[in-house]
Amino acid sequence: MNMSFLQELFNNITQREASLRRRTGSLDHCDHHQLIAACQALLKSDGEASSISLASRALEIYARLDNDEKRSFFEQLAVLFSAEPEQIDQAYLAYKAARTSENLEILFESCEPERQELLRRLNLASGGTHELVTMREDLLALMANHADFKAINADFIHLFGSWFNRGFLVLKRIDWNTPANILEKLIRYEAVHKIQDWDDLRRRLDARDRRCFGFFHPAIGDEPLIFVEVALNKGLPDQIQSILSSDLYDIDDPESADTAAFFGISNCQVGLRGISFGNFLIKQVVQELKQELPNLKYFVTLSPVPNFRSWLESTYLDDIGLLGPEAQETLKHLNDPDWYKNEALSERLGNVIKPLAARYLLKEKTNSGQPLNPVARFHLGNGAELHRINWLGDTSAKGMKQSAGLMVNYLYVLDNIERNHEQYTTNGTIVCSSGVRDLSRRGRKLLKGESEK
Known part of the structure; x- marks a missing residue:
């Protein structure tokens, strides 16, 4: 009880101070030059109290930058706070000459960009962790056309992977x-x-x-x-x-x-x-x-199948040679916004789309060999079984637009989760029910233009 109370108290103080810093900071106008100077001062600091104060000041300056200034800050961060190639070369040669633990440690330290130490020190400020999460959100929004920002992003991922450990x-x-x-x-x-x-x-x-x-x-x-x-x-x-x-x-x-x-x-x-x-x-x-x-x-x-409809239409309506003429003609009814309200038409579409969906979830892969569908990647990677494809599982406008109304049941069987995960990560094996497997076979026949029966 006491530890819980103290944790809640700490959380409240942390958030209150961070919020106050964002709203009532003492600086009227800030630019990225001031922030770079504050970061350099923080890296030179030796004392804990002074480091906390300098980290708070740096985050206060950052919070007051507009997007252009933030972009300029990240551009400088990518250049001025990277690892030094000459130090890496010297450390590598020393380790190659004498493979000692001391030389290996020096090599590791040389390879680490100075940005990572800067981010660690910024995290000393009250509320600093949340501020850095917000900073990375800004970075992600500004990454387009800035290939050098990828290195900064990698530093964030490396540190967050430890800070947000399970x-x-x-x-x-x-x-x-x-x-x-x-x-x-x-x-x-x-x-x-x-x-x-x-x-x-x-x-x-x-x-x-x-x-x-x-x-x-x-x-x-x-x-x-x-x-x-x-x-x-x-x-x-x-x-x-x-x-x-x-x-x-x-x-x-x-x-x-x-x-x-x-x-x-x-x-x-x-x-x-x-x-x-x-x-x-x-x-x-x-x-x-x-x-x-x-x-x-x-x-x-009960999961959505995002991007399925766009894949379906771009694959089978744009290339008329993949499906038999009857299935091809049936798919064109997707352009009718009320098709799902017509029971007979809905059944015809389901007989074509469900088998193709099974093929999509089981066979369509990214360049790295993962399932093309992001939700499938997530659940299958967690050790779930692709259990059932539900026709008209989501008849909302969003469901129709993204998946032609399909939803999927991924089944988590406690005794099988680790085994399924191991098979998936090691061999790319997707565990599925017999019902989904049968649908996939029907999908193969549709692709050959054969009868479903």
């Missing part, structure tokens, strides 16, 4: 009793299925058939890093509209549920893009739910 993350249950400032952030950060208003949020946190969990970091305070929304059901869900409905309840008592469905996973901090939290989050939430509700048997997602 050991520092705190899993918290989020419910209607969670402080309002955190609940407001859920509304703002929800990236999969927009939360319409407070009533919608309250429905998604209803303890009867909903759960929500988020990862937090002590240095970031009440800013969630990532959160996941869970629906408790009887059986595997196949349609998102029923889950998002304000007046439909699959169960009245969470003890009666046999399935936990992850229907929304949202990363909250753009500045932490590329730092993986979701795989840890899902696995820990599964353990939390299993402990709370022992009757749960199935842990699945």
Whole structure:
């Protein structure tokens, strides 16, 4: 209890001081030259107290820069605070001549850009971690046409990978009793299925058939890093509209549920893009739910298939030689915005699109050999099974535009997660159900222009 209280107190003080620094800093006008000078002074500092003060001043200056000045700062950061090639060469020759641990340490130190030490020292300031996450968000927005910014980005990723190690993350249950400032952030950060208003949020946190969990970091305070929304059901869900409905309840008592469905996973901090939290989050939430509700048997997602429709149309409508004429003609009905309301037409389209979707998820790869679909990469890499493709799983305008209404169940079987992950990362093996495998075979026949039957 005492440690929890002290942590909360520390978080509040940290955020208050950082916010105050951003709003009421003593500097009227700042440019990147002042910031570079402040950074150089920080690197020369020896004392802890003076370093904290200099770090705070540098971050205060940065917060007052406009985008052009920030761009100029990053340009200077890429040049003035990089590793010295001559020192690297000398250290390498010394290590080559005598492969001692001392020479190896010197070589490592020579290879590390001075930027990394600068970022470590900036992190000394109260609220510095969050400020640096914001700084990287700015960097990502300015990276276009600046190849030299990639090195700075690599430094951020290297340091954030340590600072946001799983050991520092705190899993918290989020419910209607969670402080309002955190609940407001859920509304703002929800990236999969927009939360319409407070009533919608309250429905998604209803303890009867909903759960929500988020990862937090002590240095970031009440800013969630990532959160996941869970629906408790009887059986595997196949349609998102029923889950998002304000007046439909699959169960009245969470003890009666046999399935936990992850229907929304949202990363909250753009500045932490590329730092993986979701795989840890899902696995820990599964353990939390299993402990709370022992009757749960199935842990699945109800996932979107982003970019599928654009891939489908560019692949099969632009190249008329890939499909038989009947399937080709059927796909053209996708241009009718109300096609899904026509039962007969919807069935025809489903008979063509579902098999092609199975082929897409199982066979279409990036240049590095990963599944082309980003959601598939995430869940399959976490050890899930590609379990079921749901026709008209999302009939919203967004669902129709991005995936022709398709949604996917990825199944997490506790005893198989590590084995599936190992097969995927080692051999690229995608574990799927027999139903998805059969659909993929039908897709192959469609590509040859053969009959589905």
